[in-house]
Amino acid sequence: MVDKVIIDDQEVQLTADLFEPIPAQTGDNEAITRPSMTFWQDARKRLFKNPGAVVGLIILVSIVLMAIFAPMFSKFDYKSQNIRHVKVPPKMPIVSALGVMNGKDSKGVDVYAEKNIDETYLFGTDSLGRDIWTRVWTGARVSLFIAVLAAIFDLIIGVSYGGISAYYGGRVDIIMQRIMEVITGIPSLVVVTLFIMVFNPGIVSIALAMAVSGWTGMARVVRSHVLRLKNQEFILASKTLGSSDIRLILKHLFPNVIGPIVVMIMFTLPSAIFYEAFLSFIGLGLQPPDASLGVLINEGFQALQNYPYMMFIPSTVVCLLIFSLNLLADGLRDAVDPKMRNQ
Template identity: 45%
Template sequence: MEKMKHSSTESAPKELFVLAQQKEDTSEKISGPSRTFFQDARRTFFKNKFAVLSVILLIIIIIMSFVGPTMNDHGIDDQDLARAKMPARVPVLENLPIPGFEGVLRDEFKGSNVEEATNNAYSRYDNQKDFIDIEVLSEGDGSKNSAEVRATYRVYEAKGMEDEYFWLGTDSLGRDQWTRLWEGTKVSLLIAFIAALISLVIGVAYGGIAGYYGGKVDDVLMRILEVLVGIPSLVVILLMMLVLDPGITSIVIALTITGWTGMARIVRGEVMKLKNQEFVLAARTLGQSNKRIIIKHLLPNISGIIIINTMFTIPDAIFFEAFLSFIGLGITPPQASLGTLINTGFDNIMLYPYMLWFPAIMISVIMIAFNLIGDGLRDAFDPKMHK
């Protein structure tokens, strides 16, 4: 049988046989360049359109907080009661059907008849009849408050300021709202960034030491931290008011005293999880100091969670500053912050709501932007999100 197979193979024509060529195995070949973890994180972050848009928006707001106050001739403390509570008026926009920027005060008034409703409108706007346009909405049937009119008060003409423009109006003391809004935004962002930076440094150092050394060091440091956590921030603020004058310094100190505790806890937990990993043991074997191990090996591996937590700390600090200024424990006039502007607008919300709109919109945009950036960074530093 073997002889038959051998003879048949020899008798077969050579054209039927093709020389096999050995090819390189491409099953495990890398088709593209390898990327580091931070390159993957950056790639994932830029895929998040809302986070990227928030970054651009925040950059614009930060730039405008420095440039905005210089865009007109009105200083932050320039007061003139003759121009108090002027509505917003913007060139070009005043001629477009965009409510809120045409430089007029508009409201609706009721009465038992049209004449009474009209007189209510005249008395509301200092009887400037020549500058008040009346539009009858309802003539009524003679019953109480059945007639309704809409009054449009051309306040810039009434005060002889046809050539003046206050882009966001003025406050109760005649100060330009545009200038004060950007100055207040700059102060609020400055307080938030300083408080977040100090909390970052203290929290990372404190949590890193407690988590790395453990034992008695960890017990002592964590008991101190628990005492600080148990003190309400508002109590700390009140104590600061007894020692320091209300202002930026007292707010930053109050935010610093209790603001770093959350960061310290997070860093401590992450360091305790990593300190027994092989790369840390290898560093110890090579004789590296504890300080170098923490700074060069542990902190880079937890930098993602540190950045994310910091991005969420900044809007918390902005809101806390605004809350303190709103209740009168933060920035005091004539200094401006978003909290003081909201407080002034709240006092006039019934008659001049525009004084509240602009600072409220600004603080809302800033806080939403920071939270969207924080969400984007959280997804970017999550290995499960990398594709």
């Protein structure tokens, strides 16, 4: 038993008066200082603490609601033509007080009074007298539907391909990755353009064209996460207990990669909206009189000098859609990343 210690090069005798007993603290030692939450509850909490993500979510929900309900409650059809009301400027009751969207043309003439127009066109009319308000929100509905359809194809193909390649590994992984490298080596815009030129332009053909080359990014992300997870202890333990491959993939691997999958889907949506608008703008997407945001931008571009509102309004909706989706995707990426939990 040690009864002496060296302090400052001096030998000191240990005695009882050098020690002071401290009572045990049994109060809050075992108290839980942080509420118990699941992974998605914690991700949702951190998502709503991100101002950018909240702003993006508000803009996105507003556009989606307008795309769903605005055409339903409008008295004008997106295909209906009225030659008497050709190229009528937009007129909004509240905004018109600021001197913009007041129903006057570039020369300051009140077109509504000049043509004796009783109806109010909030976004004006196009060169065929069609209501741009209804056409914009119908086009937003179509663009969102194409984006969601492309994301579904991306999810199904990318997750399946990347998961199978990583899980079985070996020769299967080598062959599947070489095939994906060949597909990735071809520019996606070329693939999409050729696909639409072969098939008739439409909603399904555009979504399928995007799905041909758009799934490779999702497959890479899923493959990297499955490679990291498949040799961990809980997977090996489940294999030892006799779990089948299907059970391992669905029960253990897939729930652990759902976060990155959701983030990739959120980044796929704005990309799909941009591709649809671009293809329709160059004439390879939907064709008039069908409405999409790209079709409306193309029609407005032809009358840009004299009637800029025809292009400015649908372009603004496209920008807001892409902007809101990117903000939400950035916030969601940070929310599902455990490394960002304390930041």
